[in-house]
Amino acid sequence: MVDARFYFSDARTWRYMVASIEKIIEEGVFVATGEGLYLRALDTSHVAMVDLFYPNTAFIEYDIGGESVEFGVSFDLLSKVLRRARKEDELVLEVEGSRLAVKLKSRGERTFRIPQVVMTYEKLPEPKVSFTVRARMLGSTFREAVRDLEPHSETLTLRALEDALLLVGSSEMATVEIELSQSRGSLLDYEAESQDRASYSIEYFSEMLSAAQAADAVVVSFSEDAPVRVDMEYLGGGRLTFYVSPKIE
Missing domain, CATH: 3.70.10.10 (Proliferating Cell Nuclear Antigen)
Incomplete structure (x- = not known):
């Protein structure tokens, strides 16, 4: 049945x-x-x-x-x-x-x-986070940026500039900075109320890459030292969202 x-x-x-x-x-x-x-x-x-x-x-x-x-x-x-x-x-x-x-x-x-896995369903509330920065890009742009950073850092830092999003990773051997903007065609949309920054474990971003491969677009939203929200948008209105807590240094 x-x-x-x-x-x-x-x-x-x-x-x-x-x-x-x-x-x-x-x-x-x-x-x-x-x-x-x-x-x-x-x-x-x-x-x-x-x-x-x-x-x-x-x-x-x-x-x-x-x-x-x-x-x-x-x-x-x-x-x-x-x-x-x-x-x-x-x-x-x-x-x-x-x-x-x-x-x-x-x-x-x-x-x-x-x-099926027998487990108790627990209805979790949606995180209540206000975001000051929102950057929308193609899934391929997101994948390439994370892959450029992966070999060089365990931490991904997001920095909002006036008209661009900066992704930064560094190690003892190298520092990588990736600037994405609408003017250069790497962002589809960008809004920044303030020039905030926040850092996250790059491991979680690496784990999102498969989902980004099928996404029509990826939206990254964050605020100063707050959780990041990464939305994968799919054909037909589907959405897969990842929230990741920040690394406070």
């Missing part, structure tokens, strides 16, 4: 999103309501939060058979299945009692059934 069914046109979008999620949280509970599919969970260190929402209109088929459905998953296991997704594959998720059927459909249909 199928308790809920979600049919999505592009399996690889979910492949890349889940690849990033599984690096931050081990398990989580999806909640499907009449509005769409939600996930919100903290990592074990409580440094990072993952917040996913996909509206029901983004799915080819969205059937929950009632007001809401919850299903728990191991992201390690789900990611292993979704790695088999090919470019042309569509994705179907079916909640079948204590199991989750993951179907990859193109020329044929491949079905993987994995056990």
Whole structure:
């Protein structure tokens, strides 16, 4: 018996999103309501939060058979299945009692059934943070900037300039500065109320790179020594958000 069914046109979008999620949280509970599919969970260190929402209109088929459905998953296991997704594959998720059927459909249909994770769903509040800086860029710009910084620093510092965003990383051997701006075409949009700065563990940004690969755009929002919010925007109104607490030096 199928308790809920979600049919999505592009399996690889979910492949890349889940690849990033599984690096931050081990398990989580999806909640499907009449509005769409939600996930919100903290990592074990409580440094990072993952917040996913996909509206029901983004799915080819969205059937929950009632007001809401919850299903728990191991992201390690789900990611292993979704790695088999090919470019042309569509994705179907079916909640079948204590199991989750993951179907990859193109020329044929491949079905993987994995056990649901039994865990208590805890509704976490959305972080209440005011941001003074907002920079919107292509996913490829975000990926290239983080990859340039990764080999040279364990810390990523974001600095707001009047008309540009500066990303800085340094070590004993090298210092890397990357300036992104609308005037040079590396930012799609930029707003800065003040020239704030904040530093974060670059490890968390590295873990976001898979999700950025499928994103239409990435929005980075921060304030002075406050958590950063990184929004991945996807086709159909989907959004995967990462919150990361700052490193206070």
